[in-house]
Amino acid sequence: MEALKRRSAGRTRLANIAHLVTGNFLGSLLGLVAFALSARALGVANYGQLALIIAFTRVVERVVSFQSWQPIIKYAAGLNASSDRDALRMLMKFGLLIDVGAAVCAWVIAMGAALLVAPFFGWSAEIVQLLVLYSSVLLFQISGVPVAVQRMAGNFRLLAYGQLLNAVLRVLLCLLGVLLKADLAYFTVVWAGTQILGSLTLLTLTMRALHRQGVRNILRAPLAGITSRFPGIWNFAWSSNISLTLRVSAQELDTLLVGLLADPASAGLYQIAKRIGRVGQQVGPQVQNVLYPDVARLWAQGSVRKFKRAIFQAEAMLLGFGILCILIVAAFVRPLLIWTAGPDFLGAANLVIVQMVAVAFVLSGSAARSALLAMGKQREVLRIVVVATAAFHVTALLLIPRIGAMGGNIAHIVLGILWTAGLAFSLKQALKTTQPDRQTRPVDCLDQASLSPSKAI
Numbered sequence: 001m002e003a004l005k006r007r008s009a010g011r012t013r014l015a016n017i018a019h020l021v022t023g024n025f026l027g028s029l030l031g032l033v034a035f036a037l038s039a040r041a042l043g044v045a046n047y048g049q050l051a052l053i054i055a056f057t058r059v060v061e062r063v064v065s066f067q068s069w070q071p072i073i074k075y076a077a078g079l080n081a082s083s084d085r086d087a088l089r090m091l092m093k094f095g096l097l098i099d100v101g102a103a104v105c106a107w108v109i110a111m112g113a114a115l116l117v118a119p120f121f122g123w124s125a126e127i128v129q130l131l132v133l134y135s136s137v138l139l140f141q142i143s144g145v146p147v148a149v150q151r152m153a154g155n156f157r158l159l160a161y162g163q164l165l166n167a168v169l170r171v172l173l174c175l176l177g178v179l180l181k182a183d184l185a186y187f188t189v190v191w192a193g194t195q196i197l198g199s200l201t202l203l204t205l206t207m208r209a210l211h212r213q214g215v216r217n218i219l220r221a222p223l224a225g226i227t228s229r230f231p232g233i234w235n236f237a238w239s240s241n242i243s244l245t246l247r248v249s250a251q252e253l254d255t256l257l258v259g260l261l262a263d264p265a266s267a268g269l270y271q272i273a274k275r276i277g278r279v280g281q282q283v284g285p286q287v288q289n290v291l292y293p294d295v296a297r298l299w300a301q302g303s304v305r306k307f308k309r310a311i312f313q314a315e316a317m318l319l320g321f322g323i324l325c326i327l328i329v330a331a332f333v334r335p336l337l338i339w340t341a342g343p344d345f346l347g348a349a350n351l352v353i354v355q356m357v358a359v360a361f362v363l364s365g366s367a368a369r370s371a372l373l374a375m376g377k378q379r380e381v382l383r384i385v386v387v388a389t390a391a392f393h394v395t396a397l398l399l400i401p402r403i404g405a406m407g408g409n410i411a412h413i414v415l416g417i418l419w420t421a422g423l424a425f426s427l428k429q430a431l432k433t434t435q436p437d438r439q440t441r442p443v444d445c446l447d448q449a450s451l452s453p454s455k456a457i
Helices: 009-064 069-076 085-121 125-140 144-152 156-161 164-180 184-213 233-261 264-281 283-301 304-339 343-363 366-374 378-403 405-433
Strands: none
Touching: 009 085, 009 125, 009 164, 009 184, 009 233, 009 264, 009 343, 069 085, 069 144, 069 233, 069 283, 069 366, 085 125, 085 144, 085 233, 125 184, 144 184, 144 283, 164 184, 233 264, 233 378, 233 405, 264 304, 264 343, 264 405, 283 304, 283 366, 304 343, 304 366, 304 405, 343 405, 366 378, 366 405, 378 405
């Protein structure tokens, strides 16, 4: 509450979170509208096929992607804008090469995996062709460096609202598909094309902004000595990447598990429930997006008291938001499903409510995760993720064949409980035993004014 009354880092942080939450809430609503239009046009069975195509590609992208923005932000927190420009160029090149390599690797894996998994899901040759077509979006998922640059520069408005035009375009194209009574191939092209457009737009704006900042010729920067200049960077990158990969296996693989262990129609209902739940779940990543650069700087400066305050403020906000989401969903989910996807999808109502309970648990651990990463405790985070994800998969494999899609939602609740409790305990122990490596207070490594959206466009 104190942060709301005065001009402070906490107030700025809350404003940035508000921008990201608003932008992603609007984006999620537009995404839900696009999914609802697709569902009305295709019906339960064909929409289930589209959901499986999108989920398959997202699983590959999330598992293979290296999330280079995390080590970039972690190691850029102590850089000085004027004296460490070469080090910044080296760090950007490191992230960019990882992004490109991961994108190509993901595309190759998706091509091969599409042929391997088709018999298990009973996909026809037409579905496999559409899956191969949609997988082309993986070649353009070069987002690590752009996201890191915009977050470090504080350009949260660009990250929040920059993708809304793309989302509006997708909704309009889906509406056109409804009017034309388009088939599954049309909607696959719409979803793939708009996703590629969004990725290329963010990458272009970021590269132009870096050029204006004076960070140029990134690809010519030498990488020799990067491990001595940034000790532990590979360890941090691998640990955080494996942690995110395991988490994503639960967030994205669940739809495929429902389709495999139940049927495509159940996968379609489950996907609708996830899309509604994701409207609330977006708050957690956005809090981390704002909080992580801030707490990384605070820990590097040795400002432990401010560090704890920032974490407490974020946790209190997330807890209240999670409870509010459960109450709102329980009250309005049934009319919402009827107005959007249609009466055929009313069976997803109970799935949405249970999904939102799981979302509330996961939200509660978002701030603690950012704090542990800023403290260099990525291995503790990895251990918690391994245990929670293993519990999710065991629960899902046991329950989905017996109770269908609801088994996937119950598995998410199990994951959320273990995730939140494990992070809270680890953070409490880390604060007792770990002292920050105090550094000279750094100048912002990226100037916010020169990277502002108005100058980047």
